[in-house]
Every structure is written in structure tokens, then in C-alpha cells.
Amino acid sequence: MDIQSIKNRFGIIGNSPELNYALQVAAQVANTDLTVLIIGDSGVGKEAFSSIIHSLSSRKHNPFIAVNCGAIPEGTIDSELFGHERGSFTGAVDARKGYFETVNGGTIFLDEIGEMPLGTQARLLRVLEAGEYIRVGSSKVQKTDVRVIAATNKDLLQLVQQNKFREDLYYRLSTVPIRVPSLSQRKEDIVLLFRKFAADFADKYKTPSVQLEEDAKTLLLTYPWPGNVRELKNIAEQISVLSPEKTISAKELSRYLQPYSNNRLPAVVAHQNQQEFQNEREILYKLFFDMKKDVNELKKMFLEVLQNPAVAEQNPTFINNLKDLKSGHESFQALAQPMHIDLPAPVSIQPQQGVPITIGVDNNIHDHEEVEESLNIMDKEKELIIKALKKHKSKRKDAALDLGISERTLYRKLKEYDIEEL
Secondary structure, eight states, X not given: OOHHHHHHHHTOOOOOHHHHHHHHHHHHHHTSOOOEEEEOOTTSOHHHHHHHHHHTSTTTTSOEEEEEGGXXXXXXXXXXXXXXXXXXXXXXXXXXXXXXXXXXXXXXXXXXXXXXXXXXXXXXXXHHHHSEEEOBTOOOEEEOOOEEEEEESSOHHHHHHTTSSOHHHHHHHTTEEEEOOOGGGOGGGHHHHHHHHHHHHHHHHTOOOOEEOHHHHHHHHHSOOTTHHHHHHHHHHHHHHHOSOSEEOHHHHHTTSOOHHHHHHHHHHHHHHHHHHHHHHHHHHHHHHHHHHHHHHHHHHHHHHHHOTTHHHHOTXXXXXXXXXXXXXXXXXXXXXXXXXXXXXXXXOOOBXXXXXXXXXXXXXXXXXXXXXXXXXXXXXXXXXXXXXXXXXXXXXXXXXXXXXXXXXXXXHHHHTTOOOO
């Protein structure tokens, strides 16, 4: 079946090269049993592509089911997909077949596959590799012959790097990837789609079809369409029902569009700054832990020197260890200085042949007291909050933005640390 016939049969509007290529790949892979991964932003029509693949396949007379993995609770998704035995968990009063059993011989469309829990991912991988699954609460292996089509609006490779998605499952799913273009990538189709939606709603509501003036068409093309085709359809329906005029100008059209392009850019920049601050804070916390470990080792060395001054002469690596700790302290101090964090003074090491090492202590002291600056994260967090409030003159909104947290979280921290308004 050629591309135009597919468009006519399934109501696909548009002539962009990206859309035509995606339809071509779907038509070529339809008559095979290969697993397909449909990739695209929310609202581009990924489920329509799954229907196209199933309808053009040899399984077209067998069942087809679409499952939204993000809409099923984590505790029940295994039961929904693979079924369960009676008494396998609380509430399982009867045995139940899962989708992979009821759709045997057909096609299952797993939408939002990136939301699937890791445990369920392992079960799905077994189905894809061997066509086998086990009901929840059972030990009996069952067979199934189901073609899997998955879809996602997330970057699965990024989720793999974050250990939120199995790498082996990713490569097993993406045997044939199909990328559905977003509406902003197929601008030549926007006006055509609007006309089609406007005509459909005019017929549905028995009203004259709305027409767009040239400046309104230009506005449609410049709008970013974050909701893609779904958003465009909603706009067409709103105008068809609510607009008193049937010839739409740009001014009239702008009333129905979200001010996305005007007010989102500062939010993105703020998010980037917040992310950078978050990364710096995580690095600082790690250095706190490393430094605390070094301080504990340094205390142990101090005690050895105080109890046995000859230990340095007997152990040539002792001085080198102290120098390494001193160097690490100086590096950490250089990093922390721009963030206004006070650190202990560096250790002074001046070894002489035959003379006991003195590290900030009197040789005549027999009893000593260990004084250590607190490296508790909560103390440092409290200190940063106080400094941020002082910096922004007690304006909690600005202080929260500077700290990279929400104003609500800042309010909770003020209560938690008993910090009074400055």
C-alpha cells in the first residue's frame, strides 16, 4: 500500500518529508513480527502509528490492545500484563488472565514504556526474547505469541544512564525505531490540519466552518505548539464553538493560544541555573564527606605522634601521608572560598631529623583536647539558608531561587532549623 492510500485510510493529514518517511517505515515493517519502538513528543499521534502497523500486518484479524504503562500503578502492572493466580496477593480472590494471554496471536501497544518499573521490564524482556511469561503467584511457565509495539516521549538512553531503564530491553525494543515528527517540525502541515479539524467540528456542531486570515495563518506557523497535534485540534474546537466570528484574525486567534513563546524562556534559564547550583551543592557535599574522612585519618596520626614521637622516623611514608592530607585540605579550601564557607586552618608540617613532629600542639602538653569544626550537612545547609536570607534581605522567594529550592521547601527548612526571619 502506498503512502497516500495509508493517509486516506487512516485520516492522516500532511505532506512533510519527516511524516512521509515515518509512514513508509511503518508500512514496510507492518507485515513482519519485528518489535517496533515509536518515538515522539506527547500529542504527535504515536498510537495512530501502532494502529497502522497492526492493521497492515498479518495479525490484523487478531486482538489489538493499547496499554498506558504510566497509568497503571506499580503494584498491579505485573498482574495486568501477565495475570495472577488466586490468593497470590491481597484481593486476588480469583485467577486472572493478563494482557499477554488474552491478546495471544495479536498485537499489544505499550505506550509510555519509559514509565514501566524495572521489575516489570525484566519480565517483558523474557517475553520478547523467548515468548515466555509466568503469572504472578505461579511457577508455571506459559507461552505467548504477541507482537509488541512500544512508544515513548522520553529519551530512553538517558534513562538507561540513570539506571531507570534496562539497557538490554532498550536494544531489544528498538529493533525498528520510528520517529514521529512534532508539529513544529512539519510547519507546512499546520494550516492543512487546522482546516481539517475546523471542517470536522463545523459538521459536528452544525455551524459554519471558520476561516483564517493571512495574519492568523502566520501566527499559527510561528507558535511553537508544545502540545503538538492534540493542542492544534483543541484550539480548532474552541474557536469553532466559542468564536462569534467565522473569519479569524491573528488578534482573535491569539486569545486561544497559550503565551508559551513569550514567558517560557526565562523559566528555562532559571531551571538551568537551578540545575547548576544543584550540581555544585552535590559536589560540595561529597567533598564534605571526603574531608571528614581525611580529618579522621589525621586525628589518628596525631594520636600516634603524641603517643610515640619516633613513629615518623620509623615510618618514612608517614610524612607523605600528612602532606597529601594537607594538599587535599588546601584544594578543598580553594573550592569552598567562592561559596563563603569557613574551613579549618591548614595543617603545618615541618619535620626535622631527630625532632618530634609538632602539629599545632605544645610539646609539654600531656593531656589534649580535640577540637573539630562541624562538617554536618544540616549545619552547613542552615548556614547557607541564613546567608541567602541576609543576601536577599529576608525575601524568601529570592532566597529560595538562589538556593535552588522551592519557596515551600525553604519555609519548611526555616521551621525545621528554627531560623527566625532576619
